Amino acid sequence: MSNILSAGQLLAVPLAPLFGALLAGICGTKLGGNLIGRNTSHTVTILGVLVAFVLSVMTLSDVMAGARFNDTIYEWMVIGSLRMEVGFMVDGLTAMMMVVVTFVSLMVHLYTVGYMAEDEGYNRFFAYISLFTFAMLMLVMSNNLLQLFFGWEAVGLVSYLLIGFWFKRPTATVANMKAFLVNRVGDFGFILGIGLIVAYTGTLNYTEIFAIADTLVGQTLPGSDWLLLSVIGICLFVGAMGKSAQFPLHVWLPDSMEGPTPISALIHAATMVTAGIFMVARMSPLYELSETALNFIMVIGSITALFMGLLGLIQNDIKRVVAYSTLSQLGYMTVALGASAYSVAVFHLMTHAFFKALLFLAAGSVIMGLHHNQDIRWMGGVRKYMPITWITFLLGSLALIGTPFFSGFYSKDSIIEAVHASSLPAAGFANIAVLAGVFVTALYSFRLYFLVFHGKERYDQNPDAHHGDHAHDHDQSHGDHAHGHTDKPHESSWVVTVPLILLAIPSVLVGYFTIDGLLYGNFFADAIVVDAVKHPVMVELAAGFNGAGAMAIHGLQLAPFWLALSGVVLAYYMYMVNPAVPAAFARMFAPIITVMENKYYMDWFNENVLARGARLLGTGLWKGGDQGVIEGGVVNASWKLIGFISSLVRRAQSGFLYHYAFVMILGMFAMVTVFVWLA
Secondary structure (H helix, E strand, C coil): CCCECCHHHHHHHHHHHHHHHHHHHHHCCHHHCCCCCHHHHHHHHHHHHHHHHHHHHHHHHHHHCCCEEEEEEEEEEEECCEEEEEEEEECHHHHHHHHHHHHHHHHHHHHHHHHCCCCCCHHHHHHHHHHHHHHHHHHHHECEHHHHHHHHHHHHHHHHHHHCCCCCCHHHHHHHHHHHHHHHHHHHHHHHHHHHHHHHHCCCEHHHHHHCHHHHCCCECCCCCCEHHHHHHHHHHHHHHHHCCCCCCCCHHHHHHHCCHHHHHHHHHCCHHHHHHHHHHHCHHHHCCCHHHHHHHHHHHHHHHHHHHHHHHHCCEHHHHHHHHHHHHHHHHHHHHHCCCHHHHHHHHHHHHHHHHHHHHHHHHHHHHCCCCCEHHHCCCHHHCCHHHHHHHHHHHHHHCCCCCCHHHHHHHHHHHHHHHCCCCCHHHHHHHHHHHHHHHHHHHHHHHHHHHCCCCCHHHCHHHHCCCCCCCHHHCCCCCCCCCCCCCCCCCHHHHHHHHHHHHHHHHHHHHHHHHHHHCCCCCCCCCCCCCCCCHHHHHHHCCCCHHHHHHHHCCCHHHHHHHHHHHHHHHHHHHCCHHHHHHHHHCHHHHHHHHCHHHHHHHHHHHHHHHHHHHHHHHHHHHHHHHHHHHHHHHHHHHHHHHHHHHHHHCCCCHHHHHHHHHHHHHHHHHHHHHHC
């Protein structure tokens, strides 16, 4: 086998979903005259993603055998010595991401056939999710910052379209605009970081940047004493804070639940929110040169992991509980990045993609089975009506809380060990945050599980089930917030349950079978760079690793397992045995819960401080700058001055001959007087 991958094969991976998206989006909608129907639209998009998945698996197999690719596919333009091009870098990190993205996307495509079956925007939705897959593949396969930025912005644009898919719903249009604007804040920092890299290295190519990264050590930003690499690292990470929803740029992600459930799974599991984690891991040669940036990353990740998880405790919308879980788990990944355990962060990215997609799609199955009710307070006893959804949701929940032998255990426990082994100043706070987060995760996960699948049936007590206050138009009749049924729950169709089963398998097994190769083998050797002398975290983890089985058995004796078990037991007692306890806690901690219900007032701060300040600044610039200085001072003043001078000059141009003769005589008299005086 050749050690160089085929460029044609790699190019087909992103182009296959793009072809399906274009066909469904143009020929399957009013834009192209509705030339193809629903069956053709979902067939071409599913086939496109299936082709991408098969080729990605083949690529992963070749990469594991030693094949690599790093070359230009298309040169767009050259400005001096700066080349702007489309190119691919395929190594272990890229190959793994390609398989994860395409597999989860394929499951979402299949699931969508059942979930969106009666929606009028069926073809448009398939076009969007296929286009989303193309954008993410271009991002992870890039070998340069220009293509990375293209994919970065493309996933943001398509997420805007998907979150606001039901655009007749005001909450959806507000949510997609919020996501778009918050990500623009992060992207501003991201493009500043790219600009600094180009300014000091003269290239956009990863390999060339990493080759001369050492020459930037010790350089400072002009006019300051800030280390250049620290500024670059923090600016790039600000972009990751937006895309991967890190505090305080996390506010868009819970509201993205306004989109249909399939896209919630795709955004939260394997695509958009993982882009920031992937980017930092790809840029590890730069981050290893700045402990300031690593400390900053670890602190932000710690805050996100703990405090976003706490918000999951008070949510009653089934999708929002899972959404806050995503925020918390992204915080765990970010903490691992700060600890220089990049491979551990990417490992958790992979395991999380499977079990979080499973949880979202299972939540969607519950929503359909309960006739589009999303409030977990009006569920209960669903287990006996929806056995496949129940067991797969339970498996996903066990993986999420880090149960030994489940995939989430291997990645999550490795993060906790990495933080414990880190010597960075921020590691102390991070250690407390990730340990406390284990208990919190187990508590909100099994609060959700018990309220939905166990206990007495409450769906017939739903106060919204007897009136039409929440009804939507026909194209939203299968939206996630509709109510109005009191029928018994029912299991979803096979097109929904099959993706659940296929996602449940890696949620249980993938961690056990891959931890050795991904974390302690050479799989990421040429993709991730770690200074083992300054940051020996992975060396210490490798020294204590004796195999996946031994790690899981040893995990039964460690604090994370007992914290998780405590969370499960407490959730069972509070919501199954003694439901009066949560009410008592609510009364006891009412002020704290009020703060949490208002999401730490971050939305209020953004709206009343940042947005209002921006509006006041904009109004001031408009009134004072545009209208006052430019229009009033420059434009109006200039014509008024010219008009005034013209009015004076006009008086001298009377048109009478005797006036002109009189002026000539006065002029000659003045000239003679001056000459005489000078003489």
